[in-house]
Amino acid sequence: MCDTCGCNITPGNRHLVAPGGKFSRMDKGKTAVDVLQNLLSENDHQAAHNRAHFDQQGVLALNLMSSPGAGKTSLLEHTIDAIKDRYRIAVIEGDLETENDAQRIRAKGVPAFQITTGNACHLDAHMVHDALHQLDLREIDILFIENVGNLVCPASFDLGQHRNLTLLSVTEGDDKPAKYPVMFRAADLVLLTKTDLLAVLDDFDPDKATQAVRHLASDAPVLRVNTRQPAQLAPWLEWLDTEVTAHRERLARGESLRPAIQPEGVRLHQHTHTHSHP
Numbered sequence: 001m002c003d004t005c006g007c008n009i010t011p012g013n014r015h016l017v018a019p020g021g022k023f024s025r026m027d028k029g030k031t032a033v034d035v036l037q038n039l040l041s042e043n044d045h046q047a048a049h050n051r052a053h054f055d056q057q058g059v060l061a062l063n064l065m066s067s068p069g070a071g072k073t074s075l076l077e078h079t080i081d082a083i084k085d086r087y088r089i090a091v092i093e094g095d096l097e098t099e100n101d102a103q104r105i106r107a108k109g110v111p112a113f114q115i116t117t118g119n120a121c122h123l124d125a126h127m128v129h130d131a132l133h134q135l136d137l138r139e140i141d142i143l144f145i146e147n148v149g150n151l152v153c154p155a156s157f158d159l160g161q162h163r164n165l166t167l168l169s170v171t172e173g174d175d176k177p178a179k180y181p182v183m184f185r186a187a188d189l190v191l192l193t194k195t196d197l198l199a200v201l202d203d204f205d206p207d208k209a210t211q212a213v214r215h216l217a218s219d220a221p222v223l224r225v226n227t228r229q230p231a232q233l234a235p236w237l238e239w240l241d242t243e244v245t246a247h248r249e250r251l252a253r254g255e256s257l258r259p260a261i262q263p264e265g266v267r268l269h270q271h272t273h274t275h276s277h278p
Contacts, residue, residue, distance in 0.1 A: 043157055046125035050132065050160025055256050057137035060247040061145060063159055063259065065183060066167035067176075068149030071193040071227065073101045075167065075236075076144055078227045080108045082237055087141040087244065092131045094123040094148045101146065111135060122153035125160055142244065151176070155186035155262045162247060162257045163188040170194050170204040177212035182262045184213055189239060190222045196229065 054061045064072045073093075080089055091112040093101040102114035113131045115123060128145065135143075145161060147154040155164070166187035168176055171194060177184040184190065190213055192206055210222040221239065226232035250257060 043125045046129055047158035047160040050129055059137050059140050059143050061143045061161040062163050063145045063161040064165045065147045065154045067151045070167040070169040072146050074227050080110050090135050090140045090143050092145045121148055121150045123147050124157050128159045151180040151183045155183045158261045161259055164259045165189045167191045167193050170197050174204050174209040181216050185216050186260050186262045187220045190220055192224045195224045195226045
């Protein structure tokens with residue numbers, strides 16, 4: 001097995017390349033790219049299995065992605081307060097270390113399972129599958145998966161979710177969609193967070209951020225949210241209600257939905273996170 005960065009080998013798929021694993025032995029001349037392609041194929045297979053479980057139990061699975069500190073956990077806390085009387089909610093949290101975020105969610109009376117990824121900068125379908133053994137899908141309407149804070153790698157890996165949500169804090173810069181196109185092309189919804197700070201920030205233009213998303217040929221809704229003022233969550237909550245209804249209608253027709261996993265992200269992994277055997 002050639003050397004790869006921790007981004008490719010995760011606690012969820014390490015068994016595949018460990019001694020005795022499916023990809024532990026490589027033919028002479030094979031490269032790390034081959035290993036990664038195999039791992040991605042296995043990931044997609046596991047993701048489809050996860051999604052089948054979600055669909056069977058009527059669960060809408062949403063993957064939240066952003067850079068660190070964009071406000072994913074805070075958004076979830078306030079969302080839980082707003083909708084917990086209408087929907088049964090569970091959360092899977094992904095971080096390199098600590099159970100801090102899962103503890104915050106549990107304090108809201110919602111089941112939360114923490115995945116610590118070590119040096120892996122994204123969740124994968126195997127890790128999510130392991131977490132599902134700790135949750136009763138029969139008791140869940142919406143499963144939020146809070147991915148590791150990272151604006152590149154999470155867009156490349158299908159977890160079994162139905163929708164991708166990308167958060168962009170107004171403290172980050174309105175050109176982020178242009179700088180990180182893979183992530184924002186993967187988004188089914190973009191949330192501009194911490195908009196209460198716009199009153200004191202003169203270098204973030206929400207319209208420019210929206211235009212940057214449109215330049216990626218994306219028609220994903222771009223909504224402004226502010227957890228300090230609950231009324232500012234209304235557009236986001238309306239989107240959630242619409243998605244739950246649409247998901248139930250799809251399932252009644254025997255249909256499912258796969259998120260926009262980005263092939264550019266896969267190629268980015270292949271060319272920047274791997275190298276050949278000498």
